[in-house]
Amino acid sequence: DAEITQSPRHKITETGRQVTLACHQTWNHNNMFWYRQDLGHGLRLIHYSYGVQDTNKGEVSDGYSVSRSNTEDLPLTLESAASSQTSVYFCASSELPSGRRDTQYFGPGTRLTVL
Amino acid sequence: QKEVEQNSGPLSVPEGAIASLNCTYSDRGSQSFFWYRQYSGKSPELIMFIYSNGDKEDGRFTAQLNKASQYVSLLIRDSQPSDSATYLCAVNVNNDMRFGAGTRLTVKP
Numbered sequence: 001d002a003e004i005t006q007s008p009r010h011k012i013t014e015t016g017r018q019v020t021l022a023c024h025q026t027w028n029h030n031n032m033f034w035y036r037q038d039l040g041h042g043l044r045l046i047h048y049s050y051g052v053q054d055t056n057k058g059e060v061s062d063g064y065s066v067s068r069s070n071t072e073d074l075p076l077t078l079e080s081a082a083s084s085q086t087s088v089y090f091c092a093s094s095e096l097p098s099g100r101r102d103t104q105y106f107g108p109g110t111r112l113t114v115l
Numbered sequence: 116q117k118e119v120e121q122n123s124g125p126l127s128v129p130e131g132a133i134a135s136l137n138c139t140y141s142d143r144g145s146q147s148f149f150w151y152r153q154y155s156g157k158s159p160e161l162i163m164f165i166y167s168n169g170d171k172e173d174g175r176f177t178a179q180l181n182k183a184s185q186y187v188s189l190l191i192r193d194s195q196p197s198d199s200a201t202y203l204c205a206v207n208v209n210n211d212m213r214f215g216a217g218t219r220l221t222v223k224p
Binding site: 033035040041042043044045048058059090103104106107108109 | 158212
């Protein structure tokens with residue numbers, strides 16, 4: 001069955017370190033998204049991609065970067081981790097562009113703690 | 116003003132009752148509206164989407180959209196304890212999905 005996976009599921013790191021969160025989907029979807037979820041803020045879009053070599057900034061992109069070298073993967077990198085980036089991160093994918101007649105399928109999430 | 120606003124709850128209803136979840140949005144250009152359910156510690160899963168004014172029914176769930184009032188709601192009929200979760204409203208804004216903070220629903224047996 002097609003799925004979307006994230007790794008690691010839990011990560012503890014120190015301030016200033018570079019961290020990469022992996023996202024892999026086997027839906028063969030062109031569109032992939034990274035969100036963070038914090039209490040009181042709901043899900044906020046960090047970056048998204050509509051295809052290979054395409055990346056776009058979302059609502060809260062500062063301090064994060066992504067790259068899309070193939071259809072299946074969209075890794076999220078925290079260039080220099082900060083305590084404010086402690087959060088739960090969700091990756092999602094969809095067949096059609098955001099907001100159209102599509103469903104975004106979410107991964108299980110990665111809980112990141114920055115000490 | 117947040118782009119998508121929801122009452123954080125908690126909303127508590129007895130088993131078998133109708134649960135009504137509300138969401139307002141600020142961008143009149145929004146075209147697509149979604150309801151997701153998220154169990155504690157789990158990822159969001161899509162329940163329904165709606166694009167046109169009026170009601171859309173799917174089993175025990177009914178989504179209602181009123182673009183003039185910038186209001187979208189979700190009704191859950193015959194609520195079950197298994198419906199206890201956080202419900203996220205999402206709105207397409209310029210091809211970005213904007214999520215509300217969610218309403219926590221508890222269905223008491």
